[in-house]
Amino acid sequence: xxxxxxxxxxxxxxxxxxxxxxxxxxxxxxxxxxxxxxxxxxxxxxxxxxxxxxxxxxxxxxxxxxxxxxxxxxxxxxxxxxxxxxxxxxxxxxxxxxxxxxxxxxxxxxxxxxxxxxxxxxxxxxxxxxxxxxxxxxxxxxxxxxxxxxxxxxxxxxxxxxxxxxxxxxxxxxxxxxxxxxxxxxxxxxxxxxxxxxxxxxxxxxxxxxxxxxxxxxxxxxxxxxxxxxxxxxxxxxxxxxxxxxxxxxxxxxxxxxxxxxxxxxxxxxxxxxxxxxxxxxxxxxxxxxxxxxxxxxxxxxxxxxxxxxxxxxxxxxxxxxxxxxxxxxxxxxxxxxxxxxxxxxxxxxxxxxxxxxxxxxxxxxxxxxxxxxxxxxxxxxxxxxxxxxxxxxxxxxxxxxxxxxxxxxxxxxxxxxxxxxxxxxxxxxxxxxxxxxxxxxxxxxxxxxxxxxxxxxxxxxxxxxxxxxxxxxxxxxxxxxxxxxxxxxxxxxxxxxxxxxxxxxxxxxxxxxxxxxxxxxxxxxxxxxxxxxxxxxxxxxxx
Amino acid sequence: xxxxxxxxxxxxxxxxxxxxxxxxxxxxxxxxxxxxxxxxxxxxxxxxxxxxxxxxxxxxxxxxxxxxxxxxxxxxxxxxxxxxxxxxxxxxxxxxxxxxxxxxxxxxxxxxxxxxxxxxxxxxxxxxxxxxxxxxxxxxxxxxxxxxxxxxxxxxxxxxxxxxxxxxxxxxxxxxxxxxxxxxxxxxxxxxxxxxxxxxxxxxxxxxxxxxxxxxxxxxxxxxxxxxxxxxxxxxxxxxxxxxxxxxxxxxxxxxxxxxxxxxxxxxxxxxxxxxxxxxxxxxxxxxxxxxxxxxxxxxxxxxxxxxxxxxxxxxx
Numbered sequence: 001x002x003x004x005x006x007x008x009x010x011x012x013x014x015x016x017x018x019x020x021x022x023x024x025x026x027x028x029x030x031x032x033x034x035x036x037x038x039x040x041x042x043x044x045x046x047x048x049x050x051x052x053x054x055x056x057x058x059x060x061x062x063x064x065x066x067x068x069x070x071x072x073x074x075x076x077x078x079x080x081x082x083x084x085x086x087x088x089x090x091x092x093x094x095x096x097x098x099x100x101x102x103x104x105x106x107x108x109x110x111x112x113x114x115x116x117x118x119x120x121x122x123x124x125x126x127x128x129x130x131x132x133x134x135x136x137x138x139x140x141x142x143x144x145x146x147x148x149x150x151x152x153x154x155x156x157x158x159x160x161x162x163x164x165x166x167x168x169x170x171x172x173x174x175x176x177x178x179x180x181x182x183x184x185x186x187x188x189x190x191x192x193x194x195x196x197x198x199x200x201x202x203x204x205x206x207x208x209x210x211x212x213x214x215x216x217x218x219x220x221x222x223x224x225x226x227x228x229x230x231x232x233x234x235x236x237x238x239x240x241x242x243x244x245x246x247x248x249x250x251x252x253x254x255x256x257x258x259x260x261x262x263x264x265x266x267x268x269x270x271x272x273x274x275x276x277x278x279x280x281x282x283x284x285x286x287x288x289x290x291x292x293x294x295x296x297x298x299x300x301x302x303x304x305x306x307x308x309x310x311x312x313x314x315x316x317x318x319x320x321x322x323x324x325x326x327x328x329x330x331x332x333x334x335x336x337x338x339x340x341x342x343x344x345x346x347x348x349x350x351x352x353x354x355x356x357x358x359x360x361x362x363x364x365x366x367x368x369x370x371x372x373x374x375x376x377x378x379x380x381x382x383x384x385x386x387x388x389x390x391x392x393x394x395x396x397x398x399x400x401x402x403x404x405x406x407x408x409x410x411x412x413x414x415x416x417x418x419x420x421x422x423x424x425x426x427x428x429x430x431x432x433x434x435x436x437x438x439x440x441x442x443x444x445x446x447x448x449x450x451x452x453x454x455x456x457x458x459x460x461x462x463x464x465x466x467x468x469x470x471x472x473x474x475x476x477x478x479x480x481x482x483x484x485x486x487x488x489x490x491x492x493x494x495x496x497x498x499x500x501x502x503x504x505x506x507x508x509x510x511x512x513x514x515x516x517x518x519x520x521x522x523x524x525x526x527x528x529x530x531x532x533x534x535x536x537x538x539x540x541x542x543x544x
Numbered sequence: 545x546x547x548x549x550x551x552x553x554x555x556x557x558x559x560x561x562x563x564x565x566x567x568x569x570x571x572x573x574x575x576x577x578x579x580x581x582x583x584x585x586x587x588x589x590x591x592x593x594x595x596x597x598x599x600x601x602x603x604x605x606x607x608x609x610x611x612x613x614x615x616x617x618x619x620x621x622x623x624x625x626x627x628x629x630x631x632x633x634x635x636x637x638x639x640x641x642x643x644x645x646x647x648x649x650x651x652x653x654x655x656x657x658x659x660x661x662x663x664x665x666x667x668x669x670x671x672x673x674x675x676x677x678x679x680x681x682x683x684x685x686x687x688x689x690x691x692x693x694x695x696x697x698x699x700x701x702x703x704x705x706x707x708x709x710x711x712x713x714x715x716x717x718x719x720x721x722x723x724x725x726x727x728x729x730x731x732x733x734x735x736x737x738x739x740x741x742x743x744x745x746x747x748x749x750x751x752x753x754x755x756x757x758x759x760x761x762x763x764x765x766x767x768x769x770x771x772x773x774x775x776x777x778x779x780x781x782x783x784x785x786x787x788x789x790x791x792x793x794x795x796x797x798x799x800x801x802x803x804x805x806x807x808x809x810x811x812x813x814x815x816x817x818x819x820x821x822x823x824x825x826x827x828x829x830x831x832x833x834x835x836x837x838x839x840x841x842x843x844x845x846x847x848x849x850x851x852x853x854x855x856x857x858x859x860x861x
Contacts, residue, residue: 047822047823048819144582148595153584220716223717224714248710251819254693264710418577421585425586463593
């Protein structure tokens with residue numbers, strides 16, 4: 001039987017498989033835009049574009065890239081330095097003060113001449129309008145989504161009103177020196193723009209208006225958000241140098257890394273750790289910095305929990321070789337010695353040093369009546385992944401092996417991340433916590449409340465708050481009260497330090513690590529300063 | 545035929561109801577909080593309960609199901625919790641993108657599958673055949689999300705020829721059929737095409753072998769037909785079955801692929817499902833699953849109807 005030539009067939013196949021073109025894509029090769037100042041394209045870890053409505057969603061990433069870029073709060077974060085912990089600075093309010101006679105009364109003086117992106121003026125009425133959108137359910141602008149995001153942040157706001165066009169008065173439920181931290185969460189959207197789009201928050205998303213350094217040019221749900229500089233931004237030092245910023249949601253780590261390597265984006269949040277050596281070798285910048293992030297085991301203190309014994313808590317803290325864990329994570333962590341890193345002004349001078357000392361750990365366990373041969377059993381909730389969780393499986397297995405060495409047998413209760421968060425809210429006694437003795441949720445710890453108070457204040461057990469372990473300590477409660485009632489900054493700092501010292505001295509958590517928030521940048525990205533904060537400022541960035 | 549058609553259409557009603565019960569139940573059985581996307585993680589349980597009440601999640605599950613079903617009957621799939629956009633609008637946009645990807649993958653898979661199948665069938669038990677069979681086995685066996693990553697590494701990272709992610713230089717909303725956009729389609733479509741390519745290859749190879757062994761082929765050769773003439777007859781005889789197999793594969797591809805669309809950030813139904821799962825966006829999740837499931841129900845109905853029209857024995861059975 002005569003047949004077609006094999007060579008002919010294979011050549012035809014090869015031609016068909018070659019696909020239309022093998023030339024280098026000019027768009028990919030050039031990277032960036034053509035406008036002066038250049039375009040910065042950022043691959044976010046979020047699954048969707050954070051909503052540009054004001055009180056955005058998608059957690060800290062939403063606030064980082066959309067919240068604090070398109071909008072401002074009355075009080076902003078200082079994101080200008082990589083070398084010191086960032087503090088609060090005047091935002092849309094130039095100053096604020098508490099009434100010495102009545103420490104629940106706060107007066108905020110607003111910045112003059114500020115305009116929203118739509119050209120309308122920012123004034124005291126706009127502040128009241130924005131608080132109503134979150135707190136006043138019968139107001140026309142009330143938005144359940146923004147209320148869900150914002151209400152948790154301002155539990156002590158009892159009353160607010162405009163005293164005149166440039167002055168707003170707030171009344172807090174109790175004297176609360178942390179009130180400015182609460183206020184820094186609430187971002188101002190434009191009442192005039194909301195009216196213009198037909199009093200509809202969904203339509204507002206397509207034409208958002210804030211007072212921030214960036215204006216939204218284009219919003220494509222689930223695909224991208226493009227921002228242009230606000231050339232009239234009220235803070236001349238923070239007027240953007242770039243011509244455009246494009247935010248792209250890319251939840252898949254390998255997709256973000258590939259997009260960066262291929263030149264499709266210039267900035268990738270949390271690149272794949274395995275790819276970091278390759279990224280470095282190809283000239284990409286890996287920027288890291290310590291920031292207020294806590295990766296701990298939060299102990300249950302309900303009756304019967306082995307962690308009620310301080311000897312076991314201290315032994316566990318002494319059993320971890322955190323330096324070995326640094327190697328495990330490719331250097332992308334800072335060993336945990338408390339709720340904040342030792343360089344933080346809040347750290348204080350605890351008497352108990354969190355370090356690896358197996359002999360001391362074993363001695364403590366022996367005193368408690370346990371050994372490697374006769375271990376105490378604990379059950380730990382962990383997740384296979386999740387926001388801010390770093391690499392929870394290998395890290396927790398490392399802990400499991402380390403604790404086994406001193407006589408603590410750990411059984412894991414592995415939960416999907418959202419299920420873990422739900423059980424954390426519900427508390428250790430709730431069925432959803434399945435009788436576990438600890439939970440492993442990474443913590444945002446940017447202010448004294450989120451860093452310290454919310455975890456252990458006795459009146460914040462579920463359902464009122466997130467004291468998951470039902471911890472009750474009158475000494476700590478008094479210290480928390482002292483923090484809240486100290487309006488003098490030095491006095492407040494001293495109270496925070498004393499509180500932190502007690503956290504460490506009592507070994508109230510298993511302190512493991514702080515994340516360093518790695519991000520990979522193209523060699524063309526210049527001028528970025530990674531602040532010690534969950535939020536970052538991209539206004540100084542340029543494209544080389 | 546008309547009675548049969550009406551009877552099959554009536555069958556769709558209980559099937560659709562069962563599908564809706566299953567997809568609603570599965571979504572609600574899964575652990576987690578449906579309000580996770582609109583509440584910060586440290587929202588108090590009290591606020592969670594308050595928000596659940598305002599969204600109606602505090603009601604008994606059967607009541608929630610009845611309300612959901614009532615809305616569906618009116619063509620309303622609800623509103624996404626995370627974005628407040630109508631679920632129908634979200635799905636319509638995603639289905640359009642998945643259709644585009646599925647048709648492109650089908651085109652590639654069918655073309656390559658037929659090519660390898662005919663080559664293998666024609667050169668049976670030779671090295672060429674073995675290569676083609678190996679390719680088809682690899683196509684069916686290789687995890688496609690892994691292949692997607694490998695293609696990205698090869699053709700986007702090491703050789704920057706194709707963009708690794710996205711649906712166009714702007715967004716899928718601004719899609720036009722030009723090279724600047726089509727190049728974004730190539731890698732995901734190639735990845736998605738490997739399974740249908742493998743299946744079509746195997747089918748066509750078997751068909752060609754079978755056809756070539758039949759007596760009419762010898763008769764054609766005896767009549768003096770050239771190789772090309774014989775080949776045309778083989779193609780004509782193999783085409784209906786190959787097309788039927790490809791049609792079924794197209795049906796599977798239209799359901800989207802969570803893994804491929806996530807790897808390539810392609811904004812189709814798979815990408816949407818992934819986002820809905822991670823955001824615990826129950827209305828969006830329920831709506832997307834329901835639409836995809838109903839798509840298969842309708843597809844089966846169409847296949848049954850066409851088969852019945854072709855083969856009356858099915859109707860009688």
